[in-house]
Amino acid sequence: MYKVVERRMIVPNLHELVVEAPAVARSVQPGNFVIVRADENGERVPLSVADWDREAGTVTVIFMQVGASTAKLARLKAGGSIPTFAGPLGQETEIGAFGTVLCIGGCYGIGSVYPVARALKEKGNTVFALLEARSNFLLYWQDRFKEVADRVIEITRDGTKGYKGHLTRLSEILTLEGIKPDRIVVNGCTFQMMKVSEATRPMGIKTMVNMNPIMIDGTGMCGVCRLTVAGATKFACVDGPDFDGHEVDWKEFLNRRRTYNPEEVHPLRKSGCASHF
Numbered sequence: 572m573y574k575v576v577e578r579r580m581i582v583p584n585l586h587e588l589v590v591e592a593p594a595v596a597r598s599v600q601p602g603n604f605v606i607v608r609a610d611e612n613g614e615r616v617p618l619s620v621a622d623w624d625r626e627a628g629t630v631t632v633i634f635m636q637v638g639a640s641t642a643k644l645a646r647l648k649a650g651g652s653i654p655t656f657a658g659p660l661g662q663e664t665e666i667g668a669f670g671t672v673l674c675i676g677g678c679y680g681i682g683s684v685y686p687v688a689r690a691l692k693e694k695g696n697t698v699f700a701l702l703e704a705r706s707n708f709l710l711y712w713q714d715r716f717k718e719v720a721d722r723v724i725e726i727t728r729d730g731t732k733g734y735k736g737h738l739t740r741l742s743e744i745l746t747l748e749g750i751k752p753d754r755i756v757v758n759g760c761t762f763q764m765m766k767v768s769e770a771t772r773p774m775g776i777k778t779m780v781n782m783n784p785i786m787i788d789g790t791g792m793c794g795v796c797r798l799t800v801a802g803a804t805k806f807a808c809v810d811g812p813d814f815d816g817h818e819v820d821w822k823e824f825l826n827r828r829r830t831y832n833p834e835e836v837h838p839l840r841k842s843g844c845a846s847h848f
């Protein structure tokens with residue numbers, strides 16, 4: 572069993588979960604994920620690592636409550652325990668000396684792109700962070716980013732903090748901020764990663780995305796996380812989850828992600844757990 576050190580809602584619907592998992596904490600790297608189960612009968616939920624403390628043996632993840640399993644995770648309390656916290660899984664994010672890197676995070680991806688930004692800075696890159704949310708009260712961890720990034724930029728859909736609107740404004744924002752990235756790393760919801768990839772393709776800036784398909788085993792055995800990248804079949808859990816956003820077949824990816832919606836969302840509606848669906 573893995574001890575829950577902390578579980579708190581950091582902004583509406585997004586939770587920070589800190590778990591005592593010394594073996595994971597020892598070897599985890601930016602871009603890795605873990606597979607978590609809230610109880611013995613729970614589904615296996617893949618979650619990206621957002622931070623860790625190697626000495627204390629703890630690992631932090633940020634998760635959004637979207638369905639039945641994340642609802643169970645959202646009810647965990649400090650001092651409790653969970654049966655599964657498997658990892659680190661997946662390939663780590665490539666941390667090279669690229670020059671100038673823009674790290675974009677939205678939703679839970681603000682958390683998971685944080686260790687990427689930190690490692691890129693330690694590698695000597697100039698690092699800019701662009702944090703995206705629907706409104707100012709949904710942004711978090713700005714202070715942490717200020718410690719590792721050369722500049723932190725914010726964008727909110729309603730304009731309550733930073734730039735107003737969507738990341739489709741990326742090209743304009745880069746011009747206004749005077750940033751010429753050699754590489755962009757995007758973590759967050761699928762739609763956002765796809766839109767950023769579309770925006771950066773004409774600019775010719777390599778754009779790495781952190782793919783989040785449905786997964787079962789997370790170790791390359793079931794094939795559920797299959798996606799097409801540069802015309803070849805890849806498994807996000809072992810070949811990724813980071814891929815070049817300009818090479819991902821986004822249409823196929825979005826279709827595969829919707830596969831279990833009737834089974835996952837309808838029971839929740841009936842149970843009354845998911846008022847937001």
Ligand SMILES: Cc1cc2nc3c(=O)[nH]c(=O)nc-3n(C[C@H](O)[C@H](O)[C@H](O)COP(=O)(O)OP(=O)(O)OC[C@H]3O[C@@H](n4cnc5c(N)ncnc54)[C@H](O)[C@@H]3O)c2cc1C
Nearest residue numbers: 617618619633634635637638639640641679783784785835
């Ligand atoms: C490598 C990887 C890393 C991830 N990291 C994080 C993270 O750090 N934080 C976080 O909040 N989520 C992350 N996800 C997504 C997370 O695993 C899902 O949101 C979760 O499994 C949903 O479980 P559920 O039972 O609560 O929802 P379900 O009842 O299974 O689904 C509810 C809704 O969520 C959608 N959904 C289901 N699975 C996924 C998925 N894999 N990605 C996105 N939407 C999904 C469904 O289509 C449905 O609309 C990651 C996924 C992968 C593959």
Ligand code: FES
Nearest residue numbers: 789791793794808
């Ligand atoms: S989750 Fe089973 S192969 Fe990737």
